[in-house]
Amino acid sequence: xxxxxxxxxxxxxxxxxxxxxxxxxxxxxxxxxxxxxxxxxxxxxxxxxxxxxxxxxxxxxxxxxxxxxxxxxxxxxxxxxxxxxxxxxxxxxxxxxxxxxxxxxxxxxxxxxxxxxxxxxxxxxxxxxxxxxxxxxxxxxxxxxxxxxxxxxxxxxxxxxxxxxxxxxxxxxxxxxxxxxxxxxxxxxxxxxxxxxxxxxxxxxxxxxxxxxxxxxxxxxxxxxxxxxxxxxxxxxxxxxxxxxxxxxxxxxxxxxxxxxxxxxxxxxxxxxxxxxxxxxxxxxxxxxxxxxxxxxxxxxxxxxxxxxxxxxxxxxxxxxxxxxxxxxxxxxxxxxxxxxxxxxxxxxxxxxxxxxxxxxxxxxxxxxxxxxxxxxxxxxxxxxxxxxxxxxxxxxxxxxxxxxxxxxxxxxxxxxxxxxxxxxxxxxxxxxxxxxxxxxxxxxxxxxxxxxxxxxxxxxxxxxxxxxxxxxxxxxxxxxxxxxxxxxxxxxxxxxxxxxxxxxxxxxxxxxxxxxxxxxxxxxxxxxxxxxxxxxxxxxxxxxxxxxxxxxxxxxxxxxxxxxxxxxxxxxxxxxxxxxxxxxxxxxxxxxxxxxxxxxxxx
Amino acid sequence: xxxxxxxxxxxxxxxxxxxxxxxxxxxxxxxxxxxxxxxxxxxxxxxxxxxxxxxxxxxxxxxxxxxxxxxxxxxxxxxxxxxxxxxxxxxxxxxxxxxxxxxxxxxxxxxxxxxxxxxxxxxxxxxxxxxxxxxxxxxxxxxxxxxxxxxxxxxxxxxxxxxxxxxxxxxxxxxxxxxxxxxxxxxxxxxxxxxxxxxxxxxxxxxxxxxxxxxxxxxxxxxxxxxxxxxxxxxxxxxxxxxxxxxxxxxxxxxxxxx
Numbered sequence: 081x082x083x084x085x086x087x088x089x090x091x092x093x094x095x096x097x098x099x100x101x102x103x104x105x106x107x108x109x110x111x112x113x114x115x116x117x118x119x120x121x122x123x124x125x126x127x128x129x130x131x132x133x134x135x136x137x138x139x140x141x142x143x144x145x146x147x148x149x150x151x152x153x154x155x156x157x158x159x160x161x162x163x164x165x166x167x168x169x170x171x172x173x174x175x176x177x178x179x180x181x182x183x184x185x186x187x188x189x190x191x192x193x194x195x196x197x198x199x200x201x202x203x204x205x206x207x208x209x210x211x212x213x214x215x216x217x218x219x220x221x222x223x224x225x226x227x228x229x230x231x232x233x234x235x236x237x238x239x240x241x242x243x244x245x246x247x248x249x250x251x252x253x254x255x256x257x258x259x260x261x262x263x264x265x266x267x268x269x270x271x272x273x274x275x276x277x278x279x280x281x282x283x284x285x286x287x288x289x290x291x292x293x294x295x296x297x298x299x300x301x302x303x304x305x306x307x308x309x310x311x312x313x314x315x316x317x318x319x320x321x322x323x324x325x326x327x328x329x330x331x332x333x334x335x336x337x338x339x340x341x342x343x344x345x346x347x348x349x350x351x352x353x354x355x356x357x358x359x360x361x362x363x364x365x366x367x368x369x370x371x372x373x374x375x376x377x378x379x380x381x382x383x384x385x386x387x388x389x390x391x392x393x394x395x396x397x398x399x400x401x402x403x404x405x406x407x408x409x410x411x412x413x414x415x416x417x418x419x420x421x422x423x424x425x426x427x428x429x430x431x432x433x434x435x436x437x438x439x440x441x442x443x444x445x446x447x448x449x450x451x452x453x454x455x456x457x458x459x460x461x462x463x464x465x466x467x468x469x470x471x472x473x474x475x476x477x478x479x480x481x482x483x484x485x486x487x488x489x490x491x492x493x494x495x496x497x498x499x500x501x502x503x504x505x506x507x508x509x510x511x512x513x514x515x516x517x518x519x520x521x522x523x524x525x526x527x528x529x530x531x532x533x534x535x536x537x538x539x540x541x542x543x544x545x546x547x548x549x550x551x552x553x554x555x556x557x558x559x560x561x562x563x564x565x566x567x568x569x570x571x572x573x574x575x576x577x578x579x580x581x582x583x584x585x586x587x588x589x590x591x592x593x594x595x596x597x598x599x600x601x602x603x604x605x606x607x608x609x610x611x612x613x614x615x616x617x618x619x620x621x622x623x624x625x626x627x628x629x630x631x632x633x634x635x636x637x638x639x640x641x642x643x644x645x646x647x648x649x650x651x652x653x654x655x656x657x658x659x660x661x662x663x664x665x666x667x668x669x670x671x672x673x674x675x676x677x678x679x680x681x682x683x684x
Numbered sequence: 685x686x687x688x689x690x691x692x693x694x695x696x697x698x699x700x701x702x703x704x705x706x707x708x709x710x711x712x713x714x715x716x717x718x719x720x721x722x723x724x725x726x727x728x729x730x731x732x733x734x735x736x737x738x739x740x741x742x743x744x745x746x747x748x749x750x751x752x753x754x755x756x757x758x759x760x761x762x763x764x765x766x767x768x769x770x771x772x773x774x775x776x777x778x779x780x781x782x783x784x785x786x787x788x789x790x791x792x793x794x795x796x797x798x799x800x801x802x803x804x805x806x807x808x809x810x811x812x813x814x815x816x817x818x819x820x821x822x823x824x825x826x827x828x829x830x831x832x833x834x835x836x837x838x839x840x841x842x843x844x845x846x847x848x849x850x851x852x853x854x855x856x857x858x859x860x861x862x863x864x865x866x867x868x869x870x871x872x873x874x875x876x877x878x879x880x881x882x883x884x885x886x887x888x889x890x891x892x893x894x895x896x897x898x899x900x901x902x903x904x905x906x907x908x909x910x911x912x913x914x915x916x917x918x919x920x921x922x923x924x925x926x927x928x929x930x931x932x933x934x935x936x937x938x939x940x941x942x943x
Contacts, residue, residue, distance in 0.1 A: 120733070121795060122834055123741040178815055184804035184869065186823050186830060193817030211827065217740065218830060228795075229803050236792075259784055288735040322712015328738045433831075438738060441757050442714070552724040596729030599696065600785040603728030 084263040084531070089114035089233065090518035091511070092253060092268035094240050095295065097124030098216070098503030099483025099510070100274030101223035102176075106511030107272070108230040111518055114266060115227075116235045116255065118275075118290045122224045125276050125288050126503065129216025130331035130434060131200055132208025133504070134497030135173035139190055140197045141377060144205040146170040150676070151683035153498060155357065156202040156387055157462070157491020158632045158642075160308065160651055163672045164469035165489045169498070169505050176504035177209050185222040187211055199336045199373060201385040202495040204361065204683070206375075213331050213434045219500060238264060240294065241608060242534050243271065243302040244526055249477035250302060251524030254534050258605060261598025263535050267526060269518035272472075272510045273299060273465060273481040278312070278616040280555075280609075282458035283563040286318055286329040292609040293616030295485035299465045300615055304474040306654040307487035308463035309616070310623035311633045313494055314568045316391035318457025320409035325442045327457040330412065330435060332496045334452075335384040337431050338373040339414040340366075341395065342451070343403035349410075350383035353394055358386055360684075370420065389493045389633045392456040396568060399455070409455030415448055424448065456568055460499065461616075462490040462633060463623070466653065469670075471513035472506055478517055482510035488670075492632025541594040541607035548593035551607035558585050558613060566621045571637040575625040582621065586614045618662055623652045626664050688764065689772035690718065692730070696785045703727075704772065709760045715775065716744050716755035719787070731786035739900060742835030746787050747776045752837040754900050778840040791836055797855050801863055802879065806871040822870040829865035829909055831901040834858065838895035838905060844888045854885035857895035857905050864909035867916065877913075877920040886910070886917055 091107040093100045096117035104115045117124060136149040149170035154161055177195065181187065187209045188196040197206040211218040228234075240255035253266045275295030279287025300306055317330040335341075343349050354362050362383050363369040369382025384391065395410045405411050414432070418424040425448040429436050432447070439445045439452060465474045465481035467488060472480045483503045490498065541551070565578035589611065594604035629643040630636050642648060650666045657663040672680070688709045691702040705722045716734055723730045732755070735741040739757040746755050749767060755775070767773050781789035810817045838857035844850050855863075863880060866872055880886045895905045903909070919926055 119735055119743065120791065123735045123743050125736070127741045127833070128736050128738065181816060182806060184806070186826055186869070189818055189820040189823055193819055194815065214740070214831065217833065221830065225798070225803065228799050288737065288741070290735065323710065324713045324717045434740065441739065442759070443712070550728070552728065556724070594728060600731040600788050601729040602723060602731060
C-alpha cells in the first residue's frame with residue numbers, strides 16, 4: 081500500500097457546515113471524532129443562510145406549535161415529504177435553537193427578552209429565530225466555537241473522493257488535503273455525510289464552489305439510495321445585475337420585512353396568481369399584507385411570501401411576457417416602506433444589514449432608496465441520500481447523512497428557515513446514532529489494493545501533463561447545459577438531450593488534465609470534482625424526466641398539472657445498478673399516521 | 685470590455701515573484717472574478733481561497749494594490765480608479781501569514797489562538813423552562829462583534845503582528861474582538877482579564893486603529909472592543925481601590941489565583 085497519512089476515528093464526519101458540526105459535537109461525547117471540511121473551519125455554506133431558523137417556539141405568536149410547523153412543512157413539500165422526519169423536525173427544533181443560546185448564540189430579542197421570530201414564506205406564524213440577516217453566520221460560529229472545545233480532530237481543506245466499504249458497510253474514506261496534495265486515509269466505524277448540496281451543477285446559483293454534490297455522489301457510488309433528486313429549489317430572489325454577481329442570494333427576509341415584487345409597469349403582480357392551496361391564507365389587498373408583516377395577527381400574509389417555487393415561476397412569467405426589469409428579473413422594493421414610517425432607512429439597515437452592504441458594494445445601489453433587481457437562482461436540493469427518519473442512517477450500513485445532503489424532510493419544496501433547523505435537528509440525530517453504531521460495531525477491513533487504485537486514478541489528471549481537456553471548460557459547459565435543459569422549466573426532449581450531454585461530458589472528463597503539481601492546485605481539484613457534479617446532474621435529469629407532472633420545484637411544460645393520484649403518491653429513488661448504470665425506481669411515499677393526517681386536516 | 689493588466693504574486697514558502705497576466709474586465713466584475721478568469725483561461729493551478737463570493741465567509745483575503753481586502757467585495761472599477769494609468773493591478777497574499785502557495789496563506793495559527801481563549805460560560809437560565817431573557821440593547825453591543833467573518837485582514841494589517849511578528853505574545857485584533865464578545869455577552873460569567881493582560885498581550889495594542897479601518901464588516905474594533913477590554917484589565921489589575929474592595933469582600937484571593 082502507498083504511503084498515505086492514515087487517521088483512525090470511531091466516527092468520521094464529512095462536511096463542517098451546520099449539520100456536520102452539530103453531528104460532530106453530538107458524537108464527541110463518548111467517541112473519537114474526525115471532522116473533515118473542504119474549506120477552512122467556519123467557512124462552509126451555512127454562513128450564507130440569511131433569514132433564520134424555523135422553530136415553533138411561539139415567542140411572537142402564541143398560537144404556534146409543532147403541529148402547525150409540521151403541517152406547514154408537509155404542505156410546502158406538497159406531501160412528498162417523509163412525515164416522520166417532518167414531525168421530528170417540528171418537535172425538536174425549539175430545543176435545538178435554545179441549545180444554541182446555551183452555547184453563546186445571540187438571537188434578536190422580543191420586547192420581553194425572549195428570542196424574536198420573523199415571518200417567512202409558507203410559515204403560518206412568525207417562526208424564524210434570526211440575527212438580522214446573518215443567522216447562518218451566527219449559527220456556524222456558535223457551533224464552531226463550541227465544537228473546538230469538544231475534542232474534535234478537524235481536518236481543514238481536505239476533500240474526500242471515495243467511501244471505502246467492507247462488505248455491506250462503510251469502514252473508511254479516502255481523500256486528499258488541498259494544501260499539499262497528500263492523500264489521506266480515514267478509518268472509521270461509522271461515517272456521517274454532511275456535505276450540503278449540488279448548486280454548482282448550474283450556471284446561476286447562490287452556492288459556493290464547494291457545492292459539487294460530493295456527499296450525494298459518494299453515497300451513490302457506495303451503493304446508497306438517493307431520493308427526490310428532481311426537486312431542486314430555485315430561490316426566487318437572486319441578484320441579476322451586474323453579471324458577475326448573478327445568482328447571489330437576496331434573502332427572503334426582505335419580503336418578510338415588507339418588501340414587494342413589482343414589474344416594469346410598476347404593478348405588484350403577485351396578487352394575480354394565488355394557488356388554490358394558499359387562497360385562504362393569503363391577503364386580499366396590499367393593505368392587509370402590510371398589516372401582516374407589521375405583526376397584525378388578524379391579517380393574512382402578502383402573496384410575496386408564498387412558497388419559493390411559486391414566486392420563482394411568477395417572476396419568470398413576468399420576464400417571459402415582456403414585463404421584466406432591464407436585466408431580466410423583477411423589482412424587489414423595500415424602499416417603499418418610507419411611505420409607512422419616518423426612519424425607514426435606519427430600520428432597513430438594522431433589519432437587513434448584509435443586504436444593504438451587498439447591494440451597495442456589488443451593485444452600487446442603495447436598497448433604502450431604490451428597488452433591487454432580482455430573479456431565480458439555484459439554491460437548494462430537496463433530494464439526497466435516503467435515510468431512516470430517526471437515525472439518519474442511509475441504506476448502506478454505518479453510513480449516515482444529515483442536512484441538505486439527506487432527503488425526506490422537505491419533499492417537493494423546502495420552506496425558508498427549515499434548512500437551518502434541519503441541520504440542527506438531524507445533525508444531532510445523525511451524530512447520536514453514528515456514535516451508537518460505532519460503539520456497537522467494531523472496525524472493518526480496508527482493502528489496500530482498492531486504496532492504491534484510487535490514489536493512482538486521482539493522480540491521472542496531473543500525469544496527462546496538460547495534454548487533454550481543460551476541467552474548467554467541462555465544468556462551465558455542464559453548468560450552462562444544466563441551466564438550459566434541467567432548469568426551472570423542464571420538458572421531455574430537453575432532458576433527454578441533457579442525459580446524452582452528460583454522458584459525453586463524462587467521457588471528456590476522463591481526459592481532464594491539470595497543469596502544475598499537487599500543491600494547492602485548483603485545476604486538479606476541479607478535475608476531481610467533475611465526477612460528483614456529473615453524478616448529481618445525471619440523477620437530477622433522470623428523475624426530472626421520469627416525473628411526468630408539475631409539483632413543487634419541478635415545473636414541466638409538457639405536464640403542467642399536478643397528478644395527485646399517481647405521482648402525488650410516489651417518490652423517485654435512484655441507485656447504481658449492478659452494471660454500473662443509474663437506475664430509477666418509483667416508490668410509494670412514506671404513509672402518514674392517523675394522527676398526522678388529522679393534524680394536517682386541522683391546519684388546512 | 686477592456687483588457688486589464690495584472691501582476692499576481694506566485695510562489696510558495698521557498699520563494700516566488702510577480703507574474704504578469706492580462707484579462708478582459710466587464711461591468712460589475714470584482715477582483716476575485718478577474719482571478720477566476722485568469723485561472724480558467726491561462727493559469728489553472730493559480731491558487732486562491734474563496735467560498736461565498738458575497739463577503740460573508742471571509743476566505744478570499746489578499747492584498748490588492750497593497751491594501752488588505754476581500755477580493756470578492758472589491759469592484760474592478762474601484763480598483764482601476766486607484767491604479768495609476770498604465771500600471772498593472774497588483775495582487776499578493778496577506779503579508780502577516782506564511783505563504784502556502786500563490787495567494788493562499790497559512791492562517792492555521794488563528795485557529796490555535798482561539799482554542800486558548802476561555803469558552804463561553806452562561807449563567808443559570810432565567811426561566812423555569814431553561815431559557816434566558818435578554819434585552820435587545822445589551823445584545824446589540826455584542827452582535828457588532830459577532831458580525832466578524834474571520835477574514836483575518838485585521839490580523840494582517842496589525843503592525844504588532846505584521847512588522848514585529850509578535851504572534852506568540854499577542855493574540856491580535858480578531859481575538860480581542862472575540863474575547864470582547866465573550867466578556868460583554870449578557871449571559872457570560874467567565875473572567876478573562878488575567879489572560880488578556882498576560883498571555884494574550886493586550887498591552888501591545890497601541891490603538892492605531894489600522895484594524896478598524898480595514899474591517900470589511902465595519903466593526904469598530906479599537907473603540908468598541910479593545911479599549912473597553914483594556915479598561916476592564918486596568919480595573920481588575922491596576923486599580924488600588926478595587927483591590928482593597930475585593931480584599932474586604934474576600935474576593936481578592938480569586939483574582940490572585942487567576943493570575
